[in-house]
Amino acid sequence: MTHQHTVAFDSGADPSTARVGGKCAGLLTMTGCGIPVPPGFAVTTDAFDAMLDGGGLRAEIGSLSAGLDLSDTAGTERRTAEIRRLVTERPVPPPVAMAVTAAYQVLGDAGDVPVAVRSSAATEDLPTVSFAGQYDTYLWVRGADAVVDAVRRCWASLWTARAVTYRAANGVSEQGLSMAVGVQRMVDARTAGVALTVNPADGDPSKIVIDAGWGLGGPLVSGEMTPDNYVVDKVLLVPVRTTVSPKHHELVAAPDGSGLVRRAVEEARRTVPCLTPAEVTEVAGLAKNVERHYGCPQDIEWAIARTSTADGDSGPRVLLLQARPETFWSRRPRARAAVVPGAGVSSIADTMLGLGTLPT
Amino acid sequence: MATQSRPSSGQRTSFPSPYEQPAPEGAEGWQSLYPYNMLFQPERRAVDEAKFWFCDSQHWPTVLKPFETIGPELSTKCLGQFNTRHFLVPPANGVECRIHQGYVYHHPLTVERDEAAARVPEFRRRAGYYFAHWDALLDNWKRKVLTTIRELEALRFTELPDVQPYEEIERGVGLDATETLLGGYDQLLALCHRAWQYHFEFLNLGYAAYLDLFQACGQWFPGIPDQAVATMVQGVDMELFRPDDELKRLAKLAVELGLEHLLTVPGPGQDTLDAVALAPRGRDWLDAWEAARDPWFNFTSGNGFYADDRYWRDDPALPLGYIRDYVLRLRRGENVDRRVTELVAERDRITGEYAALLDPAQRTDLEAKLRLARKVYPYVENHNFYIEHWSMGVFWRKTRQLSALLHRAGFWPGESDMLYLTRDEARGALFDFASGWARGSAPVGPDHWPPEVERRRRIVRALATRRPEPALNRPPAAVTEPFSIMLWGITSEQVRSWLADCATTGDLRGLAASPGRADGPARIVHSPAELDLVRDGEILVAPVTAPSWAPVFGRIRATVTDIGGVMSHAAIVCREYSLPAVTGTGSASTRIRTGQRILVDGTAGTVTLLD
Numbered sequence: 001m002t003h004q005h006t007v008a009f010d011s012g013a014d015p016s017t018a019r020v021g022g023k024c025a026g027l028l029t030m031t032g033c034g035i036p037v038p039p040g041f042a043v044t045t046d047a048f049d050a051m052l053d054g055g056g057l058r059a060e061i062g063s064l065s066a067g068l069d070l071s072d073t074a075g076t077e078r079r080t081a082e083i084r085r086l087v088t089e090r091p092v093p094p095p096v097a098m099a100v101t102a103a104y105q106v107l108g109d110a111g112d113v114p115v116a117v118r119s120s121a122a123t124e125d126l127p128t129v130s131f132a133g134q135y136d137t138y139l140w141v142r143g144a145d146a147v148v149d150a151v152r153r154c155w156a157s158l159w160t161a162r163a164v165t166y167r168a169a170n171g172v173s174e175q176g177l178s179m180a181v182g183v184q185r186m187v188d189a190r191t192a193g194v195a196l197t198v199n200p201a202d203g204d205p206s207k208i209v210i211d212a213g214w215g216l217g218g219p220l221v222s223g224e225m226t227p228d229n230y231v232v233d234k235v236l237l238v239p240v241r242t243t244v245s246p247k248h249h250e251l252v253a254a255p256d257g258s259g260l261v262r263r264a265v266e267e268a269r270r271t272v273p274c275l276t277p278a279e280v281t282e283v284a285g286l287a288k289n290v291e292r293h294y295g296c297p298q299d300i301e302w303a304i305a306r307t308s309t310a311d312g313d314s315g316p317r318v319l320l321l322q323a324r325p326e327t328f329w330s331r332r333p334r335a336r337a338a339v340v341p342g343a344g345v346s347s348i349a350d351t352m353l354g355l356g357t358l359p360t
Numbered sequence: 361m362a363t364q365s366r367p368s369s370g371q372r373t374s375f376p377s378p379y380e381q382p383a384p385e386g387a388e389g390w391q392s393l394y395p396y397n398m399l400f401q402p403e404r405r406a407v408d409e410a411k412f413w414f415c416d417s418q419h420w421p422t423v424l425k426p427f428e429t430i431g432p433e434l435s436t437k438c439l440g441q442f443n444t445r446h447f448l449v450p451p452a453n454g455v456e457c458r459i460h461q462g463y464v465y466h467h468p469l470t471v472e473r474d475e476a477a478a479r480v481p482e483f484r485r486r487a488g489y490y491f492a493h494w495d496a497l498l499d500n501w502k503r504k505v506l507t508t509i510r511e512l513e514a515l516r517f518t519e520l521p522d523v524q525p526y527e528e529i530e531r532g533v534g535l536d537a538t539e540t541l542l543g544g545y546d547q548l549l550a551l552c553h554r555a556w557q558y559h560f561e562f563l564n565l566g567y568a569a570y571l572d573l574f575q576a577c578g579q580w581f582p583g584i585p586d587q588a589v590a591t592m593v594q595g596v597d598m599e600l601f602r603p604d605d606e607l608k609r610l611a612k613l614a615v616e617l618g619l620e621h622l623l624t625v626p627g628p629g630q631d632t633l634d635a636v637a638l639a640p641r642g643r644d645w646l647d648a649w650e651a652a653r654d655p656w657f658n659f660t661s662g663n664g665f666y667a668d669d670r671y672w673r674d675d676p677a678l679p680l681g682y683i684r685d686y687v688l689r690l691r692r693g694e695n696v697d698r699r700v701t702e703l704v705a706e707r708d709r710i711t712g713e714y715a716a717l718l719d720p721a722q723r724t725d726l727e728a729k730l731r732l733a734r735k736v737y738p739y740v741e742n743h744n745f746y747i748e749h750w751s752m753g754v755f756w757r758k759t760r761q762l763s764a765l766l767h768r769a770g771f772w773p774g775e776s777d778m779l780y781l782t783r784d785e786a787r788g789a790l791f792d793f794a795s796g797w798a799r800g801s802a803p804v805g806p807d808h809w810p811p812e813v814e815r816r817r818r819i820v821r822a823l824a825t826r827r828p829e830p831a832l833n834r835p836p837a838a839v840t841e842p843f844s845i846m847l848w849g850i851t852s853e854q855v856r857s858w859l860a861d862c863a864t865t866g867d868l869r870g871l872a873a874s875p876g877r878a879d880g881p882a883r884i885v886h887s888p889a890e891l892d893l894v895r896d897g898e899i900l901v902a903p904v905t906a907p908s909w910a911p912v913f914g915r916i917r918a919t920v921t922d923i924g925g926v927m928s929h930a931a932i933v934c935r936e937y938s939l940p941a942v943t944g945t946g947s948a949s950t951r952i953r954t955g956q957r958i959l960v961d962g963t964a965g966t967v968t969l970l971d
Contacts, residue, residue, distance in 0.1 A: 058565070068539070080570075107386035107856045118392075129420060133717070154791065155419045160677035199582075202582065204581065204582055205717050206580070206581035206584065206714065206717050207581075207582075207583070231583060233581070233583070233584060233585050233588060234712070234713070234717075235710055235713040235714055236587070236588050236875065236963075238585050238587075238872060238875060238963040238964065239586070239963075239964055240585055241583060277877070277961050277963060277964040277966070278877060300513055300907070313557060337579040337580045337722070338577045338579055339575075339576045339580060339722070339725060340572070340575075340576065341725050342725060342728055342729075343569075343572065343573075343725070343729040343731065344488070344491055344728075344732060345484045345491055346484060347489040347571060347572050347729070348487070348568050348571070348572045349450050349480045349483055349484060351572045351574075351575045351576070352450055352451045352452070352475075352568065352571065352842050353450055353451055353476055353477065355451060355575070355840040355841075355842060355845075
């Protein structure tokens with residue numbers, strides 16, 4: 001059996017056997033069917049296993065976590081910190097580090113292209129157990145060594161007190177624990193946000209609802225800001241309701257490229273819609289495509305790069321960062337619409353008489 | 361339609377009262393031009409001021425001359441009769457109609473809930489009969505309308521003889537030529553009335569069926585764009601598009617027969633036809649021209665409501681100009697045909713995608729409602745050709761002939777000046793003329809009318825310097841009257857947007873009537889006479905457009921109108937021609953100036969002023 005430590009999103013590899021975790025499998029699939037995804041690669045669970053098995057790390061972790069009393073919060077914190085320290089201080093096996101370095105260098109000529117490094121655990125985002133956000137994410141990582149280190153810190157984040165407790169509470173075994181990591185070129189987003197292929201307000205499947213803010217999508221996803229909201233007709237891809245909110249802050253790349261900064265949005269841009277009508281249509285079109293591919297309602301994250309021009313017809317402007325199944329309305333019945341049944345004169349009469357009682 | 365954050369303060373909550381609007385300078389005394397029953401009368405102030413009136417610039421974009429009040433008077437009367445007296449449409453009677461400073465305003469009449477409910481059984485019986493026998497009744501309708509047109513065509517307004525023919529003496533006829541003249545005038549008006557009755561015989565039912573589908577879609581898919589429903593229903597092969605299709609056919613035939621050089625001369629006209637007649641195979645083309653001419657050139661460049669509408673049949677320069685454009689485009693290798701296959705495919709895709717979102721029971725309802733809407737829809741468009749274009753074309757031609765007859769008798773300075781009289785005043789003038797002829801002395805009219813006509817001409821000109829308010833008085837909390845919504849696009853949303861527009865100076869908002877985005881220089885067109893000014897790549901901005909403007913749609917990038925819903929003519933034609941359109945902006949034709957660069961977003965329903 002050959003060990004493949006990295007799998008590029010555009011490699012055409014079979015996501016179901018590539019050992020890349022749920023999140024990366026999705027990006028592999030979406031890239032494969034032509035949906036614009038920022039380039040990147042997955043560090044496979046093979047790489048994780050090589051790390052743990054190469055120098056006996058797995059056994060050391062096993063003995064530290066054995067007999068852990070989860071009711072002892074302070075003790076759990078101490079022991080898990082010890083495990084994380086073990087992981088982050090252990091050198092990454094050279095074949096893995098070399099594979100990550102090589103895959104990273106493909107992403108940008110200068111060798112220091114900023115990337116996001118995120119966990120892509122095999123157990124994350126299962127329909128029944130949501131581990132979303134349990135593990136670390138590192139944004140704006142630059143340089144091969146920093147990327148390798150970020151991958152290692154992602155691995156280590158399997159053993160936060162919170163994650164260990166969560167796994168125990170949900171009956172997820174510590175045996176055979178593994179994690180893939182995604183490394184993806186950062187989008188210096190002018191505007192970013194999320195989109196849902198069903199109206200969360202009423203479960204209407206004929207709508208796509210978009211939340212959007214200036215800059216990167218992080219503050220929006222974590223609920224730190226009120227986004228602009230666009231309700232879009234899914235068939236025509238036209239906005240049917242637009243709500244523009246004041247947007248006071250944005251997370252953007254620092255001008256010197258050193259990292260990300262949260263800055264105040266200047267007055268003139270605060271109450272301006274952060275998507276043009278054409279962009280609303282593009283974001284909705286992207287969400288519709290992803291939904292069509294998976295055959296069930298989706299919840300996606302997307303971004304528009306700062307460098308894309310308003311009328312740039314070359315290449316896609318809206319990039320897909322992540323997609324996952326929508327779980328709320330997919331499992332609930334929708335309230336039935338009060339429609340006069342049938343057609344013809346009776347239906348017409350009832351409909352016309354109903355006009356005075358309908359909100360218009 | 362998009363609702364963006366609106367200014368919440370400083371916004372009007374009411375439109376002006378007609379009783380408090382001073383007339384434009386030079387238009388003082390304008391009330392004397394119009395019938396008393398069409399005016400906001402001082403003694404009715406309390407009643408009329410309590411009502412909400414919207415301006416119907418969709419049908420009457422420019423100031424009406426007195427004779428032209430026949431249009432709003434007959435059409436509102438006939439719309440009303442089918443709701444109120446023929447079918448007992450449960451919640452809606454007709455519309456009240458007023459002329460204010462030259463423009464037409466409507467107030468829709470709703471029916472109290474109890475009475476509306478009581479009407480239902482009879483409505484079901486009557487309207488149900490029409491829906492059940494739609495095709496047969498429609499065939500009969502077509503026959504009735506063609507008979508009416510033939511009778512209109514048969515009317516003759518010719519000079520009176522010096523003496524009655526001798527043979528009438530022998531036959532003991534005992535009637536003079538004014539019998540035919542006066543009777544002919546009465547007949548002209550009666551036939552016009554008849555045409556307007558036929559106009560509405562099916563129309564209200566057509567809109568009602570459409571409304572049923574429209575409301576259901578709004579419940580299943582809350583906020584579904586109006587244009588989505590319109591697109592699902594829309595036919596692609598309608599008689600209303602035939603005139604334009606005929607022009608395209610003639611353009612292709614010209615290329616085929618090697619006559620292009622004759623048909624691409626600048627400013628084509630009768631000379632062009634004469635030159636074609638002399639060319640080899642020119643006769644073949646002229647035969648095709650004649651065949652197309654009757655009936656398809658009974659087509660106005662206006663909308664049938666104005667006496668000075670130019671009809672293709674009467675003015676070959678119009679169709680020849682359009683044919684010239686098509687020949688030039690064919691020569692550049694362009695495809696001039698409507699993209700019928702694509703339109704059908706798009707319609708089927710849209711219908712299929714919405715249907716797929718419904719459960720099986722709902723899908724059955726959608727299909728049933730759609731079937732009925734699609735059955736009645738062709739009438740909603742095609743009647744326009746038979747009434748507004750063909751019947752009214754003949755009506756106005758006969759009216760102009762009569763006016764010219766009295767002009768020759770010295771009644772007014774211009775050939776068409778009878779239009780400055782109401783139709784009742786014209787009846788009086790005609791009797792004056794007949795009576796003078798009969799007794800053998802000069803009629804009074806030639807002394808009375810010329811200065812009065814001049815006064816009225818000045819007033820009409822003064823009224824035309826101002827655009828109408830989109831509405832008058834305080835709007836209702838919600839617009840629930842079905843015909844306002846379907847026919848005029850007057851929704852609560854629209855009214856709010858007009859009020860907001862008055863308070864801000866920014867961009868315009870209207871109905872997303874035909875999808876797509878385009879920018880370019882605006883061309884304001886207030887009347888069909890200005891259509892010649894439209895240049896390639898411009899954006900047409902008009903109070904309203906007519907389907908017969910279709911040929912200029914080959915030159916423009918997008919359309920913006922002041923009034924009209926997604927079923928308005930501009931919207932339908934733009935969708936047919938795949939051009940972006942925003943309708944019902946309320947004031948685009950006054951707030952935008954020719955040459956100004958604008959961005960039209962027919963998907964969002966917005967117009968952005970770029971400079």
